[in-house]
Amino acid sequence: MSGRRRTLDAVTETELARKRRARKMARELAVIHPDAHCELDFTTPLELAVATILSAQCTDERVNQVTPKLFARYPTAADYAAADRTELETMIKPTGFFRNKTDSLIKLGTALTEKYHGEVPAKLAQLVELPGIGRKTANVILGNAFGVPGITVDTHFGRLxxxxxxxxxxxPVKIEHAVGALIERRDWTMLSHRVIFHGRRVCHSRKPACGACTLAPMCPSYGLGPTNRAEAVKLLKGPRVAELAALVDEELPVAGAAGVVKGAA
Incomplete structure (x- = not known):
């Protein structure tokens, strides 16, 4: 198989063609990652808000190791508002930047208690005004705690x-709006999870597993990573490596102009 990279000309691709290609890729992502979900453990909107704040510059796995005891110790917004700073810092220290995060959690608890009777609001405009909650965090909360469609633009999402x-x-805000114009609103939350899963498991930053990716026929960046299937499969990560590898045909076509498959013969 050729390792040559062929790129799609974004100037010549019409907006309609881009929308069709994006939606086709979104449907394929649903096939590739049927297990996509929010990887932060939570049972209430407050727990998700706290976990998302802690996830800044920290892995979801590490956050999930810290939050069981944290949630048990501080079950309400008022508990965070009244928290002893030293104790809270000690509990969340493994997540990094614990002093700033402690400050955000105490202020968040105070704001929720004073403005919303201790409840996390379900509107973007209100969420982004809360301490420690930016637009990305707000969309995570809306989509996963309240079922309100939202696009979460993290590092993986923006890169892919x-x-x-x-x-x-x-x-990030402009990316959110641009992608929102391509994908139906009802699919925004799950698209976010699937793109993030793909970024973590297949389309890595430095060396994407191009030869083990079924998005290849639609991807203008095919060839950034190894296109040889055996080599690419070795780059796959996560608990479903075997399933991901099985999805890929031995001969993967190369993407050509406007997403039309080239060189498949």
Missing amino acids: VGRWQWTDETD
Whole structure:
């Protein structure tokens, strides 16, 4: 198989063609990652808000190791508002930046108690005004705690939609709006999970597993990583490596202009 990279010309691809390609890729992501979900453990909107704040510059796995005892110790917003700073810092220290995060959690608890009777609001405009909660965190809360569709633009999401030439925006808010115009609103939350899963398991930052990715026929960046299937399979990560590898045909076509498969013969 050729390792040559062929790129899609974003200038010549029409908006309609880009939308169709993006939606086709989104459907394929659902096949590739049927297990996609929010990887932060939580049972209430407050727990998700806290876990998401702790996840900044920290892995979800590490956060999930810390939160059981944290949630048991501070079950309400008022508990965070009244928390002893030293004790709270000690509990969340493994997540990093614990002093800033402690400050955010105490202020969040205070704001929720004073403004919303201790409850996490279910509206974006209200969420982004709360301490420690930016637009990305707000969309995580809305989509996963309240079922309100939202696009979460984290590092993986921004990197992949750029590679796929869904948008050339680099600002997270502009990326969110650009992708939202391509994908139906009802699919926003799950799309976010699936793109993030793909970024963690297949389309890695430095060396994507191009030869083990079924998005290849639609991907203008095919060839950034090894296109040889055996070599690419070794790069796959996560608990479903065997399933991901099984999805890929031995001969993977190369993406050509406007997402049309080239070189498949």
